Each structure stands twice: as C-alpha cells, then as structure tokens.
Amino acid sequence: MTVGIVVVSHSSKIAEGAVELAAQMAPDVGLVAAGGTDDERIGTSLEKVLAAVEQSLVDSGGDGVVVLTDLGSAVMTAESAMEFASNPDAVQLADAPLVEGLVAAAVAAQGGAGVEDVRKAAEAVSFGSGPGPGGRSDLPEVHGQDEPDASGDFEIINPMGIHARPAAKIAGGLSGLDAEVTVNGVDGMSIMALMALAAGQGSSLHVEARGKEASKAVEYVGRLVKEGFGEL
Known part of the structure; x- marks a missing residue:
C-alpha cells in the first residue's frame, strides 16, 4: 500500500487530467479525482469529495491520504470533507498548486514516503525554496558568491x-x-x-x-x- 491522493477541482476534466498525468509517474499510487458538481457543472461537491476521501482511505490501507485542491472554495469543501471523514486524523490537506504539487506528492508516495512527507513534498516543490506558505524559509538564502556545501x-x-x-x-x-x-x-x-x-x-x-x-x-x-x- 501507499499513501493515497485525492484531487479536488472545480472541473471534473481538470481533476481527471491531473490524475492521468500523475499516474504516469507514480503507477502504484492510488489517485482519486473529485472534480465538478454532482451534475457535472463547474463547482465542487461535498458528497463527491467525501466519497473520494473515503475511497482513498480504504485503498491506502491505513497509510493515510493527502488532498490537493485548485481554487479557494475547493479548499473549504475539502476541509469539510475531512471533518466528516471516518478517520480525519489520517487525512492531510496540502497547501500547494494543483499540478506541480500533485506530481511531487505522487512521486514521493511512489517512493514509499509517509503521509506527512507526501504532503511536505507537494508543498516544498510548489512554493520553491523562498519564504512563504510551504516554502523552505528555514534554509539559508543563496547568494551568488556563496560556496556550496x-x-x-x-x-x-x-x-x-x-x-x-x-x-x-x-x-x-x-x-x-x-x-x-x-x-x-x-x-x-x-x-x-x-x-x-x-x-x-x-x-x-x-x-x-x-x-x-x-x-x-x-x-x-x-x-x-x-x-x-x-x-x-
């Protein structure tokens, strides 16, 4: 088993396309798309996201689930789904742009990383090494004259x-x-x-x-x- 990943988007096509892309790089990772509303309009559905989270919890076999989202309101839907999940402590929300963060998370999960490290992988690559959400501001600033270690x-x-x-x-x-x-x-x-x-x-x-x-x-x-x- 590996950590599962749920992709929440306002568009079902975006969610499915992102999952298809990540699956090429992480074929053993359980990736679940939860995009669009129940009637396939643009938007998000609490029921659809909760179902995806529950499916991923089962498929991951207890290894945990990381959720990635696209636009702001998708975050609120994902947070609500996590609250209603059967095991909310096993689900983590990544503060990362959808595509790049998803690919990094999937690669980390494919390599056997735990749920927290998978979330961190998504956040680290998406925001780079500078300060800010998910950034590596704890690391030294790089200057052109600095000698690398x-x-x-x-x-x-x-x-x-x-x-x-x-x-x-x-x-x-x-x-x-x-x-x-x-x-x-x-x-x-x-x-x-x-x-x-x-x-x-x-x-x-x-x-x-x-x-x-x-x-x-x-x-x-x-x-x-x-x-x-x-x-x-």
Whole structure:
C-alpha cells in the first residue's frame, strides 16, 4: 500500500487530467479525482469529495491520504470533507498548486514516503525554496558568491533528457531533504523550472547544494542521472 491522493477541482476534466498525468509517474499510487458538481457543472461537491476521501482511505490501507485542491472554495469543501471523514486524523490537506504539487506528492508516495512527507513534498516543490506558505524559509538564502556545501556534475544519458518524469523524480526526492539545491542555476525542487532547462541527452547537470543534507542531495541527483531516471 501507499499513501493515497485525492484531487479536488472545480472541473471534473481538470481533476481527471491531473490524475492521468500523475499516474504516469507514480503507477502504484492510488489517485482519486473529485472534480465538478454532482451534475457535472463547474463547482465542487461535498458528497463527491467525501466519497473520494473515503475511497482513498480504504485503498491506502491505513497509510493515510493527502488532498490537493485548485481554487479557494475547493479548499473549504475539502476541509469539510475531512471533518466528516471516518478517520480525519489520517487525512492531510496540502497547501500547494494543483499540478506541480500533485506530481511531487505522487512521486514521493511512489517512493514509499509517509503521509506527512507526501504532503511536505507537494508543498516544498510548489512554493520553491523562498519564504512563504510551504516554502523552505528555514534554509539559508543563496547568494551568488556563496560556496556550496556540496556540488557535482552529471551527464544525462537517457534519450529523452529532463522531461516531466525525471523532473518530478528530482524535485520529489529533494523535497524531503534538509538542503537547498540548484540544478543548472534553477530551483531543484521546481518541476517546471527543471523542465524549462530543456536538458537533453549528452548535456550536463551542475548541481549545487547547501544545508545539512547537501551531500545526500547531490548524491541523490547524481544517482538518478547515472541510472537514466529508470528509462534505460
């Protein structure tokens, strides 16, 4: 079993599409879409979200459930569903943008992370390393002249380079470490920033990390790259 994830959106198509995307990167994770109203209009339904939460609680086998939402009123619906859930203590709401947070959470769950770490993975990659909700404001601010605590250079060997799945693996794994990481100068916990590098086969990733687990973070990225992100 893994931690289950529920996606709450005002649109059933958005919820289903987000689940479809995340499932490509985390095939063993139970992902449940709860979008739109009961009559398929734009909006949210307490009954539909509560049913999704209950289904996910069962499917997760006691490992817990993380809920992600899109717009503000969806948060209120999700919070209400959590209050009425059969095991509210096993359900956590992630303060994270829907798509990027969902992918990071799904990758973390696929790797066996617990419910709290799955929620933190969603929040960490979505808001980056700066201060603010879910941000890593406890970590030192990075300045251009600062020497990293650890660094490494790794050549990409998988044919497709850094597309969505490798970016999610990098960001999802780094989100659970006490380190601030950049990859070719961009936030290592931002899936979108990593994808925007457009780093193809044969190009190099320069990884710099600062913090208590800096060495572990660099080793983690290096291992993913050398294994071809599991795509070879």
